[in-house]
Amino acid sequence: xxxxxxxxxxxxxxxxxEALAGKIRDDAAGPLAAYAASAIAAEAGLQQExxxxxxxxxxxxxxxxxxxxxLVLWLALPARVPSQGVLWLxxxxxxxxxxxxxxxxxxxxSVDALxxxxxxxxxxxx
Amino acid sequence: MSDARxxxxxxxxxxxxxxxxxxxxxxxxxxxxxxxxxxxxxxRRIADAEDVVQEAFHRAxxxxxxxxDRRPFSAWFYAIVRNVARSSIGRDGRRAAxxxxxxxxxxxxxxxxxxxxxxxxxxxxxxxxxxxxxxCIRLCDVEGFTAGEAAEMLDISEGTVRTHLHRARQRLRxxxxxxxxxxx
Numbered sequence: 001x002x003x004x005x006x007x008x009x010x011x012x013x014x015x016x017x018e019a020l021a022g023k024i025r026d027d028a029a030g031p032l033a034a035y036a037a038s039a040i041a042a043e044a045g046l047q048q049e050x051x052x053x054x055x056x057x058x059x060x061x062x063x064x065x066x067x068x069x070x071l072v073l074w075l076a077l078p079a080r081v082p083s084q085g086v087l088w089l090x091x092x093x094x095x096x097x098x099x100x101x102x103x104x105x106x107x108x109x110s111v112d113a114l115x116x117x118x119x120x121x122x123x124x125x126x
Numbered sequence: 127m128s129d130a131r132x133x134x135x136x137x138x139x140x141x142x143x144x145x146x147x148x149x150x151x152x153x154x155x156x157x158x159x160x161x162x163x164x165x166x167x168x169x170r171r172i173a174d175a176e177d178v179v180q181e182a183f184h185r186a187x188x189x190x191x192x193x194x195d196r197r198p199f200s201a202w203f204y205a206i207v208r209n210v211a212r213s214s215i216g217r218d219g220r221r222a223a224x225x226x227x228x229x230x231x232x233x234x235x236x237x238x239x240x241x242x243x244x245x246x247x248x249x250x251x252x253x254x255x256x257x258x259x260x261x262c263i264r265l266c267d268v269e270g271f272t273a274g275e276a277a278e279m280l281d282i283s284e285g286t287v288r289t290h291l292h293r294a295r296q297r298l299r300x301x302x303x304x305x306x307x308x309x310x
Contacts, residue, residue: 006249008269010162011172017158023180024154028187029147035191036145 135199143190153199154183161207163269164279167261168211178214182207200278208281251301252294259294262287267295 130152141149165175265276277284
């Protein structure tokens with residue numbers, strides 16, 4: 001005589017398992033819908049973040065390019081002609097000394113002498 | 127999307143976390159029978175085990191956002207099943223298989239045996255096994271799960287399952303008078 005192991009205690013009918021799976025699926029519908037909604041919201045957030053991230057990643061290059069453009073612009077500008085005041089400063093003479101040399105001199109200064117001392121400038125022409 | 131049957135538990139769980147109902151359904155179907163087998167080890171009644179399984183899935187889907195899909199889904203899910211089963215037993219004041227064994231109930235099918243007397247003896251011998259030996263022999267030799275699967279279900283190592291199986295089979299052989307071919 002031989003004894004076999006007992007049969008499984010679990011139901012064998014496919015309908016039983018189908019019904020149980022259906023109950024579990026129905027119960028999960030609410031949470032799964034909430035997960036789907038939050039996943040969509042998170043994805044939208046990620047896209048926004050990606051735009052910011054691209055800008056942040058390129059920020060050093062943008063700063064360098066801006067600096068280079070400013071330098072090129074500055075170099076391309078025409079040389080600035082110093083004004084009379086600057087001339088006075090550069091030659092270390094005061095307006096009083098200049099006036100004194102003109103008024104107190106033995107003879108009136110020639111035009112050439114004035115041209116040497118006070119070269120014409122745009123500002124002067126104005 | 128690839129066939130759900132080809133996807134791992136973790137891939138399905140990841141998809142379910144994004145709200146994929148089909149992925150969750152596939153995952154639930156994959157775990158229905160093992161979960162019921164584990165729950166039955168505690169409740170010893172199919173109706174109660176079914177309640178445990180439903181409650182476990184109810185909790186699992188709500189906790190899915192916290193599940194770390196780099197870790198095995200099976201261990202995470204079976205832990206929920208065991209917790210729900212223990213709570214259920216505590217609440218109802220019943221005794222679990224993984225505590226002292228409970229008597230057979232009427233809804234259990236009669237064992238398919240060549241000899242009903244021997245079958246009854248064997249059933250009683252299985253019920254008299256220590257809880258973990260009982261659980262291992264039921265899950266592996268009766269329900270057909272592998273030692274590895276039973277280890278995950280019971281949260282013990284595969285080696286421990288094999289040890290319990292060996293001892294359980296030895297006890298059953300002793301109880302049944304060393305009948306050849308009775309047990310695997």
